[in-house]
Amino acid sequence: MGFGEEDPDAARSNMLLAVKLGILSETMLFGALFAAYFVIRSESPGWPPVAGFERPALLLPGLDMVLLVASSGTMLWTVRSARSGDRSGIRRWIGLTLLLGVIFIIIQGFEFATNGFGLDAGTFGSTFYVLTGFHGAHVLAGLGLMAIVVRRANRGLVSAEHHTIVEATSYYWYFVAAAGVFLFATLYVL
Amino acid sequence: MRALKPGLVRAVVGAAIGAVIGAGSLILAGIVGMEITDGEILGLGYLLALIGFLFGIGAFRFWLTWAVGREVNIEEEHAAHGTAGDWRRYFLFTTDHKVIGVQYLATAFTLFLVAGSAAMLMRFELAQPGLVLGKEAYNEIFSTHGAMMITVALISIVGGLGNYLVPIMIGARDMAFPKTNALSYWLLPLPILLVAINPLLGGFDSGWTAYPPLSQQANLGQQAYLMAFVTVGVASILSAINFLVTVFRMRASGMSLMRMPIFVWALTVTSVLGLVATSVVAGAFTMLLFDRVLGTSFFRASRGGDVILFQHLFWFYSHPAVYIMGLPGLGAILEIVPVFARKPLFAYPLAVLSFISIGVLSFMVWAHHMFVSGMATFFHIPIMFTTELISVPTGIVFLSALGTIWMGRLHFKVPMLWVFGFIWAFLIGGITGVFLADVPTDLTLHDTYFVVAHFHYTIVGGAIFGLFAGTYYWFPKITGRMYSERLGKLHFWWFTLAFNATFLPMFWLGIEGMRRRVADYSPQLGGVNLWVSFAAFNIFLSVAVFVFNIVRSWRRGPQAEANPWRAQTLEWQTASPPPIQNFDHIPTVSSGPYEYGGGLGVPAEGRATP
Numbered sequence: 001m002g003f004g005e006e007d008p009d010a011a012r013s014n015m016l017l018a019v020k021l022g023i024l025s026e027t028m029l030f031g032a033l034f035a036a037y038f039v040i041r042s043e044s045p046g047w048p049p050v051a052g053f054e055r056p057a058l059l060l061p062g063l064d065m066v067l068l069v070a071s072s073g074t075m076l077w078t079v080r081s082a083r084s085g086d087r088s089g090i091r092r093w094i095g096l097t098l099l100l101g102v103i104f105i106i107i108q109g110f111e112f113a114t115n116g117f118g119l120d121a122g123t124f125g126s127t128f129y130v131l132t133g134f135h136g137a138h139v140l141a142g143l144g145l146m147a148i149v150v151r152r153a154n155r156g157l158v159s160a161e162h163h164t165i166v167e168a169t170s171y172y173w174y175f176v177a178a179a180g181v182f183l184f185a186t187l188y189v190l
Numbered sequence: 191m192r193a194l195k196p197g198l199v200r201a202v203v204g205a206a207i208g209a210v211i212g213a214g215s216l217i218l219a220g221i222v223g224m225e226i227t228d229g230e231i232l233g234l235g236y237l238l239a240l241i242g243f244l245f246g247i248g249a250f251r252f253w254l255t256w257a258v259g260r261e262v263n264i265e266e267e268h269a270a271h272g273t274a275g276d277w278r279r280y281f282l283f284t285t286d287h288k289v290i291g292v293q294y295l296a297t298a299f300t301l302f303l304v305a306g307s308a309a310m311l312m313r314f315e316l317a318q319p320g321l322v323l324g325k326e327a328y329n330e331i332f333s334t335h336g337a338m339m340i341t342v343a344l345i346s347i348v349g350g351l352g353n354y355l356v357p358i359m360i361g362a363r364d365m366a367f368p369k370t371n372a373l374s375y376w377l378l379p380l381p382i383l384l385v386a387i388n389p390l391l392g393g394f395d396s397g398w399t400a401y402p403p404l405s406q407q408a409n410l411g412q413q414a415y416l417m418a419f420v421t422v423g424v425a426s427i428l429s430a431i432n433f434l435v436t437v438f439r440m441r442a443s444g445m446s447l448m449r450m451p452i453f454v455w456a457l458t459v460t461s462v463l464g465l466v467a468t469s470v471v472a473g474a475f476t477m478l479l480f481d482r483v484l485g486t487s488f489f490r491a492s493r494g495g496d497v498i499l500f501q502h503l504f505w506f507y508s509h510p511a512v513y514i515m516g517l518p519g520l521g522a523i524l525e526i527v528p529v530f531a532r533k534p535l536f537a538y539p540l541a542v543l544s545f546i547s548i549g550v551l552s553f554m555v556w557a558h559h560m561f562v563s564g565m566a567t568f569f570h571i572p573i574m575f576t577t578e579l580i581s582v583p584t585g586i587v588f589l590s591a592l593g594t595i596w597m598g599r600l601h602f603k604v605p606m607l608w609v610f611g612f613i614w615a616f617l618i619g620g621i622t623g624v625f626l627a628d629v630p631t632d633l634t635l636h637d638t639y640f641v642v643a644h645f646h647y648t649i650v651g652g653a654i655f656g657l658f659a660g661t662y663y664w665f666p667k668i669t670g671r672m673y674s675e676r677l678g679k680l681h682f683w684w685f686t687l688a689f690n691a692t693f694l695p696m697f698w699l700g701i702e703g704m705r706r707r708v709a710d711y712s713p714q715l716g717g718v719n720l721w722v723s724f725a726a727f728n729i730f731l732s733v734a735v736f737v738f739n740i741v742r743s744w745r746r747g748p749q750a751e752a753n754p755w756r757a758q759t760l761e762w763q764t765a766s767p768p769p770i771q772n773f774d775h776i777p778t779v780s781s782g783p784y785e786y787g788g789g790l791g792v793p794a795e796g797r798a799t800p
Contacts, residue, residue, distance in 0.1 A: 032473035123494040126486035155259035
């Protein structure tokens with residue numbers, strides 16, 4: 001006797017709907033963080049509000065954004081390979097996406113270590129680190145999902161018929177990339 | 191060897207190991223000479239304890255097997271669904287939505303009793319002017335009462351009745367994600383325990399709203415509350431996603447959206463609210479936690495932060511949250527009325543539309559909690575307008591109940607009595623809400639007992655009357671036994687009279703200027719307060735009748751038929767209690783849920799063809 005959803009097609013569309021709903025909820029989370037940022041910034045005499053702080057340079061985070069957008073592209077190719085059942089393609093593209101994500105995290109960690117201000121540096125440090133930190137945590141979660149895809153693909157469990165995990169991961173990853181671009185535009189450029 | 195299987199014992203061991211690793215490593219770091227605060231120790235200890243608890247209960251075992259690409263043991267997965275009649279499944283990571291529903295109900299009623307006891311302590315303090323328990327103790331007691339009762343209102347109908355009934359009402363075998371469903375439940379015990387043992391950490395005295403700066407300065411108990419709140423928030427987001435996917439994808443054939451029982455509609459809108467709003471407050475509470483633990487300054491005015499910002503973020507969730515508490519109750523009421531009036535639900539499509547409009551509007555009214563906070567004044571009038579606008583769809587839901595009762599063949603069974611109790615209480619709650627929505631009157635009445643009375647008339651009137659109505663109505667379905675009608679009537683009359691005797695005078699106390707959240711008051715209000723305390727103790731006693739009735743009827747009540755109320759919705763077309771797979775054959779639905787009119791005693795044949 002089966003419980004829950006047994007039909008693989010229905011289970012797949014259920015899972016993808018759940019991921020979309022989860023992304024809606026995540027969007028509201030980032031909405032709250034952005035709202036806090038804009039309210040606090042609009043009430044500050046200048047930005048950064050305290051003299052002596054410099055906004056971080058654009059070079060490293062700009063490079064990070066390029067990596068993030070590029071990784072969305074490789075993620076798209078992962079999904080295409082999965083749909084057509086190209087097993088070596090899946091492994092190649094998901095591996096590349098994972099690699100780009102890891103480099104992203106390393107660069108972000110380096111940036112955090114060399115910024116010269118900390119989490120307790122007033123509202124500037126608070127908003128900067130909490131917004132980028134939340135995003136970084138989401139990137140890490142995405143890397144975790146990708147590691148699962150890699151593992152299952154290596155075991156031959158990802159195919160043209162069974163690749164819900166790939167699609168779910170890709171939805172999530174596009175969201176993380178989009179949030180990253182917004183963050184970059186807000187925290188570094190604007 | 192039993193103890194080594196996934197289960198409560200292993201969960202407790204896991205939580206202990208997590209707590210020791212988390213707190214212990216930081217304590218060691220402190221001994222070595224690093225600067226470690228108590229807040230950090232509590233934070234990491236709690237986080238790892240929660241993870242250890244979930245691992246111990248077995249929440250992740252199937253997902254982990256799947257993630258590393260190993261074959262999931264189908265037999266074990268089916269065993270996790272539980273065996274009918276086995277009481278142990280209620281204490282395990284069981285994926286059956288009916289078991290999870292009962293787990294939620296039991297948890298909610300236990301919390302209800304604990305939080306109710308806290309209310310009795312409050313009324314003990316307030317019975318006479320002067321101090322008995324002391325100001326600090328009073329603050330901690332009312333904060334705990336608030337936090338726990340909010341949890342009861344949030345989880346009891348959605349988590350309890352909703353989990354049990356929604357899949358059956360739409361003709362599904364289970365929720366869309368049974369394991370996630372069990373995870374949402376098992377996320378709750380630890381945070382609830384943390385709030386319950388709060389006094390050991392110094393208690394928290396900010397009330398459930400946790401406004402900074404007080405909540406930034408208060409002691410560790412405050413941090414425990416914030417962490418517990420965020421955990422419950424994560425659980426309700428997961429459960430909201432699960433409900434929405436279930437409702438939109440798992441309906442039996444023929445069950446179109448406009449044939450769904452109104453209770454399912456109410457929970458659908460509730461889930462949307464929970465999904466969209468909860469992460470905002472989780473974000474706000476996380477920022478507040480960071481302010482306390484990591485030294486950020488989001489809400490620290492002294493360092494450029496903004497205190498009002500917290501209130502905006504908090505109420506952006508917490509106003510929709512009163513609808514998350516209220517709508518399921520309204521849904522249960524509307525579900526019950528047609529059955530005991532033997533008439534179709536009046537204006538069903540309009541009631542659905544009203545639920546949706548309440549959901550949309552509830553995101554545009556949050557700042558009416560903040561008229562005296564010092565927020566931008568241009569915001570006052572628009573918010574006053576939208577707040578009064580929301581009474582229109584709420585009124586339509588009300589009319590839907592009244593229109594169904596009108597000219598119906600009424601049967602005054604216990605669930606129907608609670609419907610009438612609801613109509614009276616919610617009417618008073620709604621009318622007094624107008625005075626709090628109006629800026630000029632709110633400026634006077636804010637933070638007085640008028641607000642306390644209004645809030646209890648809406649939330650007890652909406653959520654708790656709905657919960658009692660629903661619990662009596664579905665009791666035969668869930669337990670397979672009938673409750674005692676006489677004890678149920680006694681509970682209803684005792685509770686309703688005591689409830690009104692408690693909270694009606696509070697409107698007057700508020701107008702007289704008695705401040706809420708203060709342990710003492712002017713001596714001339716002593717007489718009325720003594721009366722209120724006396725009435726409040728009666729509420730508690732009446733609930734004891736309810737508990738006695740439920741426990742005794744569950745053990746020894748007469749067997750219930752499959753459909754004792756001659757109702758037409760799907761949950762009554764299967765056995766009481768339903769078999770473990772809900773239906774022997776998934777039904778095909780060929781008409782709406784409330785096509786009554788054939789007179790009493792004519793069973794609803796032909797509606798659901800098995």
